Amino acid sequence: MLQNASVTALRQTWILARNDLRQELRELELLITSVFFTVVILALYAVSFAEMSKSAQPKAVPGMLWIALAFVGALTLTRVFEREREADTFGALLAAPVNRVAIYGAKFSVTLLVLCVCSAVLVPGLMVVFPSSGVEGWSALEMLATVLLGCAGFAAVGTLFAAGLAHGGGKNVLLSVVLYPLTTPVLMMSLVATQRVLQAHPGAWDILAKIAAVDVILLIVGGALFESVLVGGAARGSGGGDSSRGAGGARAPRGGEVGPNMLGDDSR
Amino acid sequence: MSALSRSFGRPGVLLCTALVTFPYALQRVFLHTPIESEMGTAQKIFYFHLPMAWGLMLFAMISGVAAVLQLLRRSERAEDVAKAAGEVCALLGIGALMSGAIWGDATWGTPWTGDARLVTTALLELVFIAYLIVAKFGGPMAARLAAALAVFGALDVPIIYYSVKIWKTTHPKAQVVQSLPPEMWASLWPCLFAILACSFALFELRLRQERVGRRLDEAWLALSASDVAPPEHTAPSGRSA
Numbered sequence: 001m002l003q004n005a006s007v008t009a010l011r012q013t014w015i016l017a018r019n020d021l022r023q024e025l026r027e028l029e030l031l032i033t034s035v036f037f038t039v040v041i042l043a044l045y046a047v048s049f050a051e052m053s054k055s056a057q058p059k060a061v062p063g064m065l066w067i068a069l070a071f072v073g074a075l076t077l078t079r080v081f082e083r084e085r086e087a088d089t090f091g092a093l094l095a096a097p098v099n100r101v102a103i104y105g106a107k108f109s110v111t112l113l114v115l116c117v118c119s120a121v122l123v124p125g126l127m128v129v130f131p132s133s134g135v136e137g138w139s140a141l142e143m144l145a146t147v148l149l150g151c152a153g154f155a156a157v158g159t160l161f162a163a164g165l166a167h168g169g170g171k172n173v174l175l176s177v178v179l180y181p182l183t184t185p186v187l188m189m190s191l192v193a194t195q196r197v198l199q200a201h202p203g204a205w206d207i208l209a210k211i212a213a214v215d216v217i218l219l220i221v222g223g224a225l226f227e228s229v230l231v232g233g234a235a236r237g238s239g240g241g242d243s244s245r246g247a248g249g250a251r252a253p254r255g256g257e258v259g260p261n262m263l264g265d266d267s268r
Numbered sequence: 269m270s271a272l273s274r275s276f277g278r279p280g281v282l283l284c285t286a287l288v289t290f291p292y293a294l295q296r297v298f299l300h301t302p303i304e305s306e307m308g309t310a311q312k313i314f315y316f317h318l319p320m321a322w323g324l325m326l327f328a329m330i331s332g333v334a335a336v337l338q339l340l341r342r343s344e345r346a347e348d349v350a351k352a353a354g355e356v357c358a359l360l361g362i363g364a365l366m367s368g369a370i371w372g373d374a375t376w377g378t379p380w381t382g383d384a385r386l387v388t389t390a391l392l393e394l395v396f397i398a399y400l401i402v403a404k405f406g407g408p409m410a411a412r413l414a415a416a417l418a419v420f421g422a423l424d425v426p427i428i429y430y431s432v433k434i435w436k437t438t439h440p441k442a443q444v445v446q447s448l449p450p451e452m453w454a455s456l457w458p459c460l461f462a463i464l465a466c467s468f469a470l471f472e473l474r475l476r477q478e479r480v481g482r483r484l485d486e487a488w489l490a491l492s493a494s495d496v497a498p499p500e501h502t503a504p505s506g507r508s509a
Contacts, residue, residue: 160416168409177401178413181394182420185427188387217423225419228339229412 009099016098016106021113023083030083030114034076038118041068042125054132061126061133062194066187068122069115069151073183074176076114077158080107081166090167100227108159108219115151123147134198142197142204149211150190156218157182164229186214279476282469286462293458301455310374315456317367318445319463320360321389325425327357327467328392331399332422335415344482347411350418352474354399356467357421361393376438384431385439388424395421 024030045064052060084090093103123143127133161178165171189211196204297315304311334350337343368386369379380386395417403414432441448456 157420161413164409164413164416165406168407168413171405171407174402174406177398178417181391181398182417184391184394185388221419221423225339225416229409229416232339232342232412 005099009102009105012098012102013105013109016093016102017109020080020106020110024110030076030079031117033079034072034114034118035121037075038068038072038121039125041071042122042129045126046129049130052130057130057133058135058195058198061130062191062198065119065122065126065194066150066191069119069147070154070180070183070187072118072122073111073115073151073154073158074179076111076118077155077162077179078172078175080111080114080159081162082172085166090163094167094231100231101223104159104163104223104226107163108155108222111155111159112148112151115155116148119147119151135200138198138200139204142208143194145208146190146193146197146204146211149208149215150186150193153186153190153211153215153218154179154183156215156222157186160222160226160229163226167230186211186218189214277472277476279469279472282465282472286466286469289458289462289465293455293462296455296458301451302449307375310371313367313371313374315459316463317364317371318456319460320364320367322460323464323467324357324360324364324389324392325428326464327353327360327471328396328418328421328425331357331396331418332425335418335422338415339412339419347415348475348478348482350415351403351478352471354396354403354414354418354421355474356471358393358396358400359470360467361389361396365390365393381438383438384435385428385437388428388431392421392424392428395424 045068049060049064081090084093094100158175158179161182162175165175189207193204193207193211195201196207293315297312301312301315303309331350331353334346334353337346338350368389372381372386373379399414399417399421402417403410406413429442431437432439
């Protein structure tokens with residue numbers, strides 16, 4: 001039974017992700033903007049740190065990589081859900097007979113894919129601009145694993161909150177407020193892993209295993225909270241009621257999303 | 269005490285208790301506790317830093333658990349608890365981080381290091397500041413988004429606690445507290461009691477404010493609904509004006 005549900009959820013995730021990717025491939029809007037933003041950051045790094053000494057490069061470049069990915073990640077997450085908001089399709093998606101975890105999984109997969117494409121530009125670009133950042137013969141496979149795991153952790157948290165803000169009509173600027181404190185642990189661990197990979201440190205896989213463990217926790221918590229955050233849990237008894245508060249600070253007694261929209265600042 | 273409770277309520281009693289205990293704790297810390305041999309007088313900040321750090325973790329857990337209940341059961345009461353605890357947590361976090369920085373500057377020679385305990389505590393503080401920002405400006409789904417943040421914040425608490433065991437840290441280990449001499453414990457207890465009593469008083473006050481705010485909103489909505497509803501005996505539209 002549980003196995004069937006998992007297979008169904010995975011199949012739904014694949015269908016939803018494929019739909020998003022098909023939309024993306026028609027216009028390439030998300031990929032073009034994200035990759036262009038990545039290139040701009042890379043160019044700014046190249047101009048700003050052109051005189052960086054060879055000894056400083058191994059310490060600085062991993063930081064540059066993950067700061068750039070954090071910025072690109074926030075841009076990507078905003079855009080992934082902005083499309084749903086513009087077309088007003090997110091509500092329809094939530095109303096569809098689809099497992100909500102599949103929606104989370106699909107959006108997570110698309111975000112991860114875009115971040116991986118940006119990393120494919122960023123990592124070689126940084127190696128070209130700062131050639132002394134790694135020792136001779138560092139492992140590309142380890143770097144691939146680092147980027148994949150680091151981006152997965154970032155996307156796991158980001159997807160939940162970007163979806164919540166997009167669905168509720170919240171301000172996009174809040175995504176950065178939420179995203180960076182929550183993703184700092186995984187970004188820091190990825191930074192340490194990148195330093196180890198570039199230095200061909202034997203302990204690189206140890207930290208990668210830890211990042212993988214953190215990713216699993218973040219994905220489980222993100223997936224578990226997704227439905228509760230977007231749709232709300234089941235009301236229990238007469239004391240239940242959606243406790244959402246309006247943008248203007250007023251609260252509806254049991255009005256779900258209707259109450260807050262009803263009440264604005266002017267209404268008080 | 270019951271008369272005091274009737275006049276000021278539970279927060280008033282807690283605040284009065286803190287008001288009495290705090291001067292006692294101060295005189296115990298500065299006049300009756302021996303100066304620590306290695307750190308000197310700077311160690312005195314420990315008696316205020318530790319209760320605030322413990323309070324930070326306690327209120328983060330309260331907020332996280334209440335947020336889970338809020339998300340699962342749509343409980344308004346749980347939302348109020350999560351929010352009030354989140355605010356107290358942010359306040360205690362500022363206190364713990366600032367006192368830690370002052371203590372660190374005096375003993376380590378620097379107010380901040382990349383120590384795992386410091387970083388995880390600062391992250392918890394940032395998460396709860398983000399919680400307050402989202403709760404205020406997050407739009408119609410602010411309450412649920414903020415609740416999800418509180419859940420992630422509560423997940424950070426065990427990491428803070430075990431950080432000194434998992435990583436090599438400059439921060440003193442948890443065993444240091446257990447090995448304190450009795451005269452230091454005698455000073456720590458009043459400080460702990462005063463700071464926690466004050467924190468719980470603030471928590472209770474904010475909880476009451478939230479409940480009163482909710483009742484006011486409900487009353488306001490009921491009033492608006494009665495204003496909007498058409499009178500029972502009115503002329504057909506166009507003539508009623």
